[in-house]
Amino acid sequence: MDFTVPNSTLSFHIPDSWWSFCQCGAFQRKIDFYVYPRELDPYTDVVPIGLVEPPLRDAGIPAFQMHRLVPILLGMQSPDGMVPPVEVVQQDSGSYLYRVRNGYHRYYAAIALGFPKVPVTTQIVRSCVR
Numbered sequence: 001m002d003f004t005v006p007n008s009t010l011s012f013h014i015p016d017s018w019w020s021f022c023q024c025g026a027f028q029r030k031i032d033f034y035v036y037p038r039e040l041d042p043y044t045d046v047v048p049i050g051l052v053e054p055p056l057r058d059a060g061i062p063a064f065q066m067h068r069l070v071p072i073l074l075g076m077q078s079p080d081g082m083v084p085p086v087e088v089v090q091q092d093s094g095s096y097l098y099r100v101r102n103g104y105h106r107y108y109a110a111i112a113l114g115f116p117k118v119p120v121t122t123q124i125v126r127s128c129v130r
Helices: 017-021 036-044 066-076 104-112
Strands: 002-004 011-013 045-049 088-090 096-101 117-123
Touching: 002 104, 011 104, 017 066, 036 117, 066 104, 088 104, 096 104, 096 117, 104 117
Parallel strands: 088 117
Antiparallel strands: 002 011, 045 117, 088 096
């Protein structure tokens, strides 16, 4: 299956066998974001996915690993909140408000499943001046 990142010309591919195994074709989104563990509510914001810079892999690195993507696709379809939010860093400049720190597979799985928003936990990075 081929997908395009919202507000971008970037596209990505998820092997059809993985997509079928996870029964993603039958998934019907009921809310705008995937359900995450509710105990993380105090630390989590839900933002439009278009505010998050698409993470990229270095040349020669496979885009996805089956043992990581398949459980995420399955978990995002669950109403039980099994998949944690994407960890992001807030950016002061550029086209995007956030940059993915941890959650490459979660970011792309959310897009593939049609979620227009994504839960995020934000880490504020400040530079040290000595």
